[in-house]
Structure formats: structure tokens, C-alpha cells
Amino acid sequence: MVGINKVKLLLSLSVSAMSIVSGSALAQSDAEATDSIVVRGIKKSLQDTATAKRNSSQIVDAISAEDIGALADQNIADSLQRVSGVQIRRSGAGEGDTVDIRGFSQNRFEINGRTIREFDGRSSSAGRDNGQQSLLGIIPSELVSRIEVFKLLSADQIEGSQGGTVNIITRKPLDNPGLQIAGSAEGSYADLSEKMGYGVSGMISNTFADDTLGVLFNVSVDEREVAEDRFFSFNGWIPISGGDGSDPAQVAFADPNGDGVPAFQIRDFRFQRTESQRRRLGASASVQWEPSENFSSYVDLFYARQDTTENRQWFSVGTSANASDYTDFFFSENESLLAGTMQTKLQGNINTNPDNQFDSISGAVGGEWQSGPLTLSAELAYTDATADGQQQFIRVQSIDSVEVSFDFRTGDIPSLVLPTNINGSDINDLSNYNIPNVFDRVRTLKTKDLSARIDGEYEVELGPVSSIEIGMRYADLEVDPLTQSINPRFRPNTPANDPAIADFVGIAMFPDL
Numbered sequence: 064m065v066g067i068n069k070v071k072l073l074l075s076l077s078v079s080a081m082s083i084v085s086g087s088a089l090a091q092s093d094a095e096a097t098d099s100i101v102v103r104g105i106k107k108s109l110q111d112t113a114t115a116k117r118n119s120s121q122i123v124d125a126i127s128a129e130d131i132g133a134l135a136d137q138n139i140a141d142s143l144q145r146v147s148g149v150q151i152r153r154s155g156a157g158e159g160d161t162v163d164i165r166g167f168s169q170n171r172f173e174i175n176g177r178t179i180r181e182f183d184g185r186s187s188s189a190g191r192d193n194g195q196q197s198l199l200g201i202i203p204s205e206l207v208s209r210i211e212v213f214k215l216l217s218a219d220q221i222e223g224s225q226g227g228t229v230n231i232i233t234r235k236p237l238d239n240p241g242l243q244i245a246g247s248a249e250g251s252y253a254d255l256s257e258k259m260g261y262g263v264s265g266m267i268s269n270t271f272a273d274d275t276l277g278v279l280f281n282v283s284v285d286e287r288e289v290a291e292d293r294f295f296s297f298n299g300w301i302p303i304s305g306g307d308g309s310d311p312a313q314v315a316f317a318d319p320n321g322d323g324v325p326a327f328q329i330r331d332f333r334f335q336r337t338e339s340q341r342r343r344l345g346a347s348a349s350v351q352w353e354p355s356e357n358f359s360s361y362v363d364l365f366y367a368r369q370d371t372t373e374n375r376q377w378f379s380v381g382t383s384a385n386a387s388d389y390t391d392f393f394f395s396e397n398e399s400l401l402a403g404t405m406q407t408k409l410q411g412n413i414n415t416n417p418d419n420q421f422d423s424i425s426g427a428v429g430g431e432w433q434s435g436p437l438t439l440s441a442e443l444a445y446t447d448a449t450a451d452g453q454q455q456f457i458r459v460q461s462i463d464s465v466e467v468s469f470d471f472r473t474g475d476i477p478s479l480v481l482p483t484n485i486n487g488s489d490i491n492d493l494s495n496y497n498i499p500n501v502f503d504r505v506r507t508l509k510t511k512d513l514s515a516r517i518d519g520e521y522e523v524e525l526g527p528v529s530s531i532e533i534g535m536r537y538a539d540l541e542v543d544p545l546t547q548s549i550n551p552r553f554r555p556n557t558p559a560n561d562p563a564i565a566d567f568v569g570i571a572m573f574p575d576l
Contacts, residue, residue, distance in 0.1 A: 124148070124212045137285075138343075139207065139231060140199040146212050148227075160200040164212065164226030171224040172199065174231045174365055177427055177444040178221060180510045180540075198448070199229075201369045201421055203283035203345040205247065205264035208234040219518065219534055233365065236268045236277025237351045243268040253289045256338060260287035275354050282346045291337040294476045298330035300399070303384050316386035319394045326398035328382050332469060332479060335377035342370045360430035369421045375414040380467055380479065381407055393472075402470040409461040409481070411496075416454050423448040436522040446512040454504040459496040459559045461485060493560035507545040514538040 124146045140159030144151045150166070151159040164170050172179050179198060213220065214227040221228075246265040253260065262285030270277040302325040305317035317325050346366045353359040383389065383405050392403035429442030468480040485495040518534035 123214070126210050127208070138200050138204060139202045139210070142204050142207065142210060143199070143212070143229065146210070148214065149212060162199055162229065164224075164229075165214065167224075167226030169223075169225040171221065171228040172231070173228060174425055175233060175363055175427065176230060177425070177442065178446070178512065178514065178538075179231075179423070179425060180446050180448050180512050198367070198421075198423055201343060201345075201367045201423070202231065203264065203285065203343060203367075205266075205283040206233055206281050206345050206347050206365075208232050208238070219532060221536075233347045233349065233363070234266065234268070234279055234281055235349055235351055235361075236270055236279035237274065237353060239268065240270045240274040240277070249285075251287065253287070255292065256288050256290035258288035260289075261285065275352065277349075277351045279349045280346075281348070282344075284344050286340075286342045288338075288340040291335075291339075293335045293337065295333055295335070296329050296331055297333055297379075300327045301330050302326070303328050303400070310386075312386045316389075316392070319398055324398070326394055326400060328384065328400040329471075331379055331381045332477060333377050333379045335375060337373065337375045339371065339373040344368045357433045358430070361428070363427045363429075365423075365425045367421075367423045371416070371419040371421075373416040373419070375412070375416075377412045377414075379410040379412070380469070380481075381410070382469070383407055390466075391468075401472055402468075404466060404468040406464040407467055408464050409467075409490075409496075411459045413457045414454070415456075416452060419450075419452040421448075421450050438520045438522075439517070440519075441515075441517045443515045444513075446510070448508075448510040450506070450508040452506045454502075454506070456500070456502050456504070457498065458500040459493075460499050461496055463495070494558065496559040497556045498559055498561075499556055502548050505547045507543075509543040509545075511541040512538065 126142060126145050138159055140151050140162055142159075143149045143162050144159060148165050150163040152161045152163070153159055161168065162170060209232045211230040211232065212227055213230065216222065216224070216228060244265075244267050247263070249262040251260040251262075252258075262283070264281075264283035266279070266281040268277065268279035303317040304325070305314045308314055315321075319326055344367070348364045350362045351359070352361070382400070382403075388407070389403050389405045392405075393401055395401050423446070425444070425446040427442055427444035429440065429444075431438065431440040433439075463485060465482045465485055467482075469477050471477045482490060484490055485492070488495060514537060516534060516536040518532065520530050520532045522530045
């Protein structure tokens with residue numbers, strides 16, 4: 064159960080060179096305007112999306128910039144949820160973070176047809192370490208012209224995806240000849256953090272030399288500070304064991320209706336508050352030169368950066384799998400433990416991730432030449448991605464077990480009854496707790512990817528065969544992971560009120576439960 068709320072206001076402005084006229088022409092235009100009706104819509108956007116699907120020999124879905132801009136998407140992952148068969152998972156800030164296609168997380172991501180790398184060297188977000196940012200969660204939606212999702216790969220595409228391949232296509236200057244200027248500004252308010260946020264984006268594009276040379280620059284900046292209140296279980300629902308069968312009470316507890324199928328219990332209750340501040344910068348630049356119908360070339364650059372500061376505090380109560388720890392319990396008809404009173408230990412956690420930085424820069428130069436039925440294309444691409452992060456972690460746990468009652472029958476979030484004191488002192492008194500786990504971790508991930516390809520296509524008329532294609536690709540991937548953990552001088556199970564650390568320890572209790 065997650066609670067994140069925000070209100071967003073959006074203002075956009077676009078200017079085309081064709082709409083800039085002189086004073087006399089403006090007066091004439093005003094006179095003629097009374098005799099004409101102008102209707103603006105997104106027909107061209109729908110046509111582009113349909114054309115991309117129609118012209119592809121593969122199973123492909125596409126979403127265009129008009130569709131993306133009409134909705135309050137924060138990043139590429141948010142935009143991809145609009146595509147059929149794509150599911151996203153959200154980060155603690157409520158933004159889209161990772162992407163599944165047809166239920167698979169092992170998918171590939173590309174920008175303008177070239178591989179983009181996660182900070183750990185992968186070309187997908189599958190198997191990422193907990194807390195590691197996904198590149199899809201950093202790229203702003205404002206930089207995108209179209210997103211294509213290939214669910215069936217062709218022979219000329221790079222293998223390695225189970226669900227599909229996502230191709231992020233940025234804007235190109237020759238797609239819309241002439242001077243093009245567009246911009247947008249937005250503001251948001253997050254009521255849980257009581258903080259304002261903003262986002263600004265702008266694009267300028269122009270063509271020269273009879274529209275054979277085009278230059279485009281696009282930039283997007285935003286900053287948000289949000290809070291999230293969340294209830295979840297770290298371990299989920301697990302079966303209850305009957306032990307070796309020698310204890311009748313444990314056997315009955317593990318299988319209340321005696322059907323031989325074990326009952327299930329939720330392993331722990333976790334109530335968490337996350338406060339996160341994110342500053343994101345995205346930019347793209349493109350130069351295109353098409354001096355003739357038979358030759359075209361391009362230089363393409365892309366940059367994304369995110370700075371994140373995050374603080375998490377949670378309070379946890381672990382449930383027991385031993386019948387002897389319960390004085391009362393209730394199972395549902397399908398043998399799920401929904402309520403009970405038990406003896407257990409309390410846990411609290413402080414997890415701080417200050418000054419996390421994620422940078423990714425990608426560039427490519429390439430071209431295409433055509434002569435009759437023969438088409439040759441080539442590209443040289445380079446990607447450099449870096450993730451620098453810190454994690455400071457302190458966990459406290461009650462020294463003695465206490466009596467706790469829980470009940471799932473009261474709603475989606477279970478009610479929890481805690482004692483007001485432990486051994487005669489306040490429940491928040493640090494003398495009742497020790498520290499079983501603490502560390503200070505520094506992590507750096509660096510990825511460099513150099514690739515080159517050359518492809519040829521020859522059109523033929525051999526019955527169902529329309530063309531013969533051949534290509535070669537070279538790739539050199541270098542990944543440098545570095546993790547350092549700094550352990551403090553005190554040992555695990557050190558009392559939480561130790562003077563050396565007492566100023567840094569707090570217990571995240573939730574009095575409203």
C-alpha cells in the first residue's frame with residue numbers, strides 16, 4: 064500500500080518560422096481569418112504511429128511524442144506503460160523505474176537503434192541490485208520523438224531479450240524542416256512532503272542549404288522532492304512448517320483443516336517512510352546532412368544525469384512460525400493467518416542514500432548510401448555510463464521479545480497493537496534496543512561501450528524474397544564495478560544507546576497504527 068499525491072500544472076509554447084509574418088501581412092491574415100476555420104489535432108501523430116507498425120515486418124508497438132506529451136509522464140518508463148504488453152515497476156518516488164515486456168524483465172534497450180547500457184554494463188534492467196537506479200527512470204520523456212517496442216526480433220537486430228527490445232527514437236531536425244522552437248514549463252506540489260517541484264524543457268531546430276542540413280538541440284530539467292508512506296512485507300507470504308510432526312500443537316497450527324496443505328503466514332509487517340529529492344537533466348543534439356537522395360549522414364549525441372538524495376526509515380514486526388509464541392490466532396478459510404497475538408521482537412531501520420549521481424552519455428556518427436538496388440549503411444557509437452552512490456545503514460532491534468497483536472480483517476493495512484513500554488521504560492527508549500547490523504557503503508559503477516556496424520541490402524525479385532541483407536557488428540564492452548564498505552568500530556549487538564552512536568540512531572515508530 065503506497066501513498067504519493069501530487070498536483071501538476073503544465074504550460075507549453077511552440078513557435079514555427081512559418082507563423083512569423085510582417086505587420087502588413089498580419090493585417091491581411093486577420094482579415095482572411097474571419098473566412099476560415101482552423102482545426103488542430105494529433106492526426107499526424109496517429110498516422111506516424113500507424114505507419115511505423117504497418118511498415119514493419121515484425122511485431123512492433125509504437126507511441127509518439129504527441130501521445131507522450133499529452134500525459135504527465137516523468138520519464139521513459141512512465142511512457143512505456145502506454146504500450147500494450149508492457150508493465151512497469153515504480154521506484155520509491157512514485158516514478159516508473161523498470162520495465163517488463165510480456166512478463167519478462169530480461170529486455171534490451173536502444174537509442175536510435177544503438178545499444179544503451181545500464182550503469183552495471185547490462186543493456187536491460189533485469190537483475191539490478193536493490194536501490195540501483197534504472198537508466199529508463201532517468202531519461203526525460205520530453206527528449207523523445209517516438210518509442211518502439213519490438214516483441215519479435217528480426218535477424219538484423221541484436222539478440223539477448225526475452226520479452227522484447229525497446230528503441231527510443233529522439234527528435235531529428237530534417238523531420239520538420241525550417242525553424243522550430245518549442246518549450247514547456249510545469250509545476251507540481253507533493254502534499255506528503257509539502258514541497259513544490261518544477262520542470263522546464265525546450266527545443267530549437269533549424270535547417271539550412273535548401274533543407275539538406277539540419278541542426279537540433281533539446282534539453283529538459285526538472286527537480287522534485289517527494290515523500291512516500293508505504294506498508295509492505297519484505298519476505299511476503301510463506302508456508303508454515305509443521306516441524307518433525309512430534310508436536311500436535313505445531314502440526315495443527317501449520318495445517319488447521321488437516322488437508323495436508325500447509326497454511327500461510329505473512330513473514331513480516333513493514334511500515335516505511337521514504338523522503339527523496341531528485342534533480343534530473345537530459346539533453347540531446349543532432350546534426351543531419353542529406354545532400355542528395357542517395358546519401359545521408361548524421362551525428363547524434365545524448366546525455367542524461369540524475370542526482371538523488373534519499374532517506375528511508377522503517378519499523379518492522381516479524382511474525383512467528385511457532386505455535387508456542389501465540390496466545391491467540393485466526394486463520395481464514397483458505398488457511399491464511401489473518402490475526403494473532405504473539406511474542407516477537409521489534410525492529411527499526413535508518414537507510415540513507417546521500418549524493419547519488421547517475422550519468423550517461425552516448426554518441427554516434429553514421430551514414431547511408433544508395434545506388435540502384437544496393438544500400439550501404441554504417442555507424443560508429445560510444446557510450447559512457449557512471450553511477451556513484453553512498454549508503455549508510457543502521458538497524459536496531461529490541462533486546463527482548465514483546466507482545467504484539469495484528470489483524471488483517473480491518474482493511475488493506477493490518478491493525479497493529481504495540482506495547483507502550485518495554486521492561487517498564489518507554490518503547491522508544493534506546494536502552495531497550497541493540498544494533499545487529501550497520502555499515503557505510505560506497506559504490507561506483509563505470510561502463511564503456513564502443514561499437515561499430517556496417518550493413519548492406521540488395522533488392523531482388525525472387526518470388527517471396529524482396530531483398531538480401533548482410534551485416535557485421537563489432538562491440539567492446541568494459542565494466543568496472545567498485546564497492547567499498549566501511550564498518551564502524553563497534554560490534555553487532557552493541558547497545559543502541561552507546562554514546563559513540565546514540566546521536567545517529569532513531570527508531571521509526573508509527574503511533575497512528
